[in-house]
Amino acid sequence: MFEFDAEKITELVDTHAIPFAIDLLMALVIYIVGKLVVGVVINVLGKLLSRSKYDDMLVDFLKAIAKAFLMLFVIVASLNQLGVDTTSLVAILGAAGLAIGLSLQGSLQNFAAGVMLLVFRPFKAGDFVEAGGAAGVVKSISIFTTIMTTGDNKEVIIPNGAIYGGNITNYSAKETRRVDMVVGIGYDSDLKRAKEVLQEIADADDRILKEPAVTIAVAELADSSVNFVVRPWTATANFWAVKFDFNEQVKLRFDQEGIAIPFPQMDVHVHKNQE
Template sequence: METDKWLEQGIALVVEYAPKIVMAILIWIIGSIIFSRVVKYARKIMERRNYEISLREFLGTLLYWALKILLIIVILGTLGIETTSFAAIIASAGLAVGLALQGSLANFAGGVLILIFKPFKVGDFIEAQGLSGTVKEIGIINTVLNTFGNQQAIIPNGKLSNENIVNYSAESTRRENITAGISYDSDIKKAKAILLDIVSSNDKVLKHPEPAVMVAELADSSVNLSLRYWATNDDFWDCRWYVLEEIKNRFDAEGIEIPYPHQVEIQKQA
């Protein structure tokens, strides 16, 4: 009798839950196929839009697990399991993790924005957060710079995405502005001609736009001339160092005085 009773209960459970289990299995199979195609299609869209590979992998994985969790919740509901409390637990856990990782989430969001909008890319020379260097790596959390002195600088993406960034590599050419001070007794026209000759004789200085010299300021002890010229990013620093050295050499040779601070000592006799 006891065996018959257990058998009847077993048959009743099978009759009650078998359709739900079969339905859950079908939902899992069909849902997995659909979601896999959705993730694959999303990856193709990101690849077509030239998203960074690290961002593509991260967003693809995030989308995959988000759809999997959604699928599991749907299956639990199909089996008759209450999913409201389950969803509440996930939401509470997400809130707790979000509060605990506020700074990291801000850096993560900044990294996503940088990778999507691309204010700079690997290999660009940038200036940000008081640092300047060549971008070595753009991560989800941090950006790594290789500084001029060959040091490695790590900048959190949260601050990087919310502050000013100067990208020196965004354009292929750069304009330099060098200020050269001469004394009030020196010939301005002669000094301007020397400056123009210095840059015109350098093949690395671009001829278009043309170099220009103008009086920038009548300062307390000098007339400041502004020398402006263009050069490619690759030749920029070579041109700058050459021009600065030649200004001193040519001004000395032509008798153009470069003012410098003088200290006057006054003695009083009793």
């Protein structure tokens, strides 16, 4: 029959159960205290990042990454307290991370580019930009992709790697823009009067800034026309409206003043053979 040996049980409890219980309790304390400390650190980090005026999406992402790394250290410390050999665990996690990184090179490139876009902010939501082979108004910027809306209301989703790896033109970055136009008149037209009319059109448009002053100058004596460059400055939001209205006024005023606007034409000469 089974004999109850109090001494052996006491020895077993003293040598194994109690130390294990103490280690388990300490591991739980390390985990709980570590989790609380990580929470405090993450909150402080979030406040610091928010004061730096980083994008909310980037702040949340950086907080999540920092929390994951810190909690990993807490878990490793807890397992060490239980006597678990964490060296092999760290090695396995490192190998798994390397394998995942190699299999997701394209995604990681887009991820890194997304972080850079959110940190350096070459553009923001609402800006009209040309980047990644597309042009449109930026709708949103995520970690992996940027979504734009084109002028004809098409939605374009562009990988961030394609954007950050090329040129970025932000048409909304500055408060003012220069409108570059070319206006041609015929060689028989009054050049000085044409220049005066162009100046009058610019002066009559309140959207055109007085400073910097509009540039109106003869740029080229072309094959069939004398070409003026007209370069007024206006608020960025008025760019297209000023350009379209100015061209319309040029046609109307030139017609009133009898100033000819050349257009391409072809002369065809027919030679009749006489037999």
